[in-house]
Amino acid sequence: MxxxxxxxxxxxxxxxxxxxxxxxxxxxxxxxxxxxxxxxxxxxxxxxxxxxxxxxxxxxxxxxxxxxxxxxxxxxxxxxxxxxxxxxxxxxxxxxxxxxxxxxxxxxxxxxxxxxxxxxxxxxxxxxxxxxxxxxxxxxxxxxxxxxxxxxxxxxxxxxxxYLPEHEYFYDPQFLTTSNEKDLYRDFILEAVYENLSEELPYCSEVLIKKLKDKNEFLIIEADIITDTNSHKAMIIGKEGKTLKRIGKDARIKISKLAQKKVLLKLFIQIKKNWQKDENFIKKLLNEEE
The missing domain is CATH 3.40.50.300 (P-loop containing nucleotide triphosphate hydrolases)
Structure with missing residues (x-):
């Protein structure tokens, strides 16, 4: 082994x-x-x-x-x-x-x-x-x-x-990943942002999961899409909220496929100016807090 x-x-x-x-x-x-x-x-x-x-x-x-x-x-x-x-x-x-x-x-x-x-x-x-x-x-x-x-x-x-050492399993063989569910879901939401927005905007965007409740039949997720300016916020929302709805729909499909259950997803937009220069905030996003 x-x-x-x-x-x-x-x-x-x-x-x-x-x-x-x-x-x-x-x-x-x-x-x-x-x-x-x-x-x-x-x-x-x-x-x-x-x-x-x-x-x-x-x-x-x-x-x-x-x-x-x-x-x-x-x-x-x-x-x-x-x-x-x-x-x-x-x-x-x-x-x-x-x-x-x-x-x-x-x-x-x-x-x-x-x-x-x-x-x-x-x-x-x-x-x-x-x-x-x-x-x-x-x-x-x-x-x-x-x-x-x-x-x-x-x-x-x-x-x-x-090239791997002889060693007992580090994790249960039935697991697909050791990563926190929140990290997987937030990346799926971010992927949906990437797919629905222009080339430059996604680099100014991130996602934080505010609420995650796992019911027997469905997941309840509330998440903030973080961006750095009012104009970027308007682009994420889109005309009559259509872009944000597309992002939400695409993210729900991705999350539902992995979780194997229905997903109730609520997305909010949060403006945080210059977040890409905030080292402590970036560490939080990258899960590298000490």
């Missing part, structure tokens, strides 16, 4: 969250084409035979002058040492320099390269990308993967298990 922790590392938009959902075969992590979508570490529990893999989703590696983005990157870098194995995930379209930047962080634990989105290229292009990585002798394996088609899934899981 093996059980251990695997940190998923890579630049923003490499497909890390989608890969985790694919391995788990259940959606628990926020997925968005927008950069810096992942803000909180979500732990997924993947059982592979008699072995347990605890996969940690992390914020994307990137450079930024904004306080929140700097804290996200530090959170990801910390995950590099707090694990038994690293999965470095790169889109098949990503430049090799992203991997070189990762190596510059001097990871102390073994790592596997996962080349994601291989369903979007032909075999010749894949071979060319594999050759680019094969010039390095720093990784334990390089594995192509398609989150959409789940190709090479067993190969990837078998390879991960090789």
């Amino acid at each position: 093996k059980s251990g922790f695997v940190s998923v590392i890579g630049r923003t938009n490499a497909g890390k969250s989608t890969l985790i959902n694919s391995l788990l075969e259940e959606k628990i992590t926020l997925v968005s084409h927008k950069q810096n979508a992942t803000r909180r570490k979500i732990k997924a529990i993947v059982m592979h035979g008699n072995d347990q893999i605890i996969i940690v989703d992390t914020p994307g590696l990137h450079k930024s002058s904004q306080k929140i983005n700097q804290m996200l990157v530090q959170s990801a870098i910390k995950s590099i040492s707090d694990c038994d194995l690293i999965l470095f995930v790169a889109s098949v379209f990503d430049p090799i320099k992203d991997y070189e930047d990762f190596l510059s962080l001097s990871p102390k634990v073994p790592h596997i390269i996962v080349i994601n989105k291989v369903d979007l290229i032909n075999n010749m292009q894949l071979l060319q990308k594999l050759n680019e990585y094969n010039q390095f002798n720093t990784f334990k394996a390089v594995i192509p993967y398609s989150s959409k088609k789940k190709s090479y899934k067993k190969i990837l899981l078998d390879e991960i298990i090789k």
Whole structure:
């Protein structure tokens, strides 16, 4: 029996969250084409035979002058040492320099390269990308993967298990995640915000769950969508409240699918100016209070 922790590392938009959902075969992590979508570490529990893999989703590696983005990157870098194995995930379209930047962080634990989105290229292009990585002798394996088609899934899981310690299960094998329900639900609401608003606005938005009651037949959730200006608040609400209604509808569907019950969701808008520069508030959002 093996059980251990695997940190998923890579630049923003490499497909890390989608890969985790694919391995788990259940959606628990926020997925968005927008950069810096992942803000909180979500732990997924993947059982592979008699072995347990605890996969940690992390914020994307990137450079930024904004306080929140700097804290996200530090959170990801910390995950590099707090694990038994690293999965470095790169889109098949990503430049090799992203991997070189990762190596510059001097990871102390073994790592596997996962080349994601291989369903979007032909075999010749894949071979060319594999050759680019094969010039390095720093990784334990390089594995192509398609989150959409789940190709090479067993190969990837078998390879991960090789580098995990012999250990009893850290968590009940029936659990999908160790993460608090509130964190999952707030990320689903934030994902709905991302899907219904323009390119720039979501970066000024966050979600806090104010109330969560789990009844036998349904969930009652009250949440604040936090933004930084009155104009952004108006955009989230939309004409005659239509945008906010769409956000609420989409979020309810996502939450209901995971919770397997009806959801009563009430959304409110809260303005907090310059929240992205408030370190204590960001720590609260990232669940990193001491």
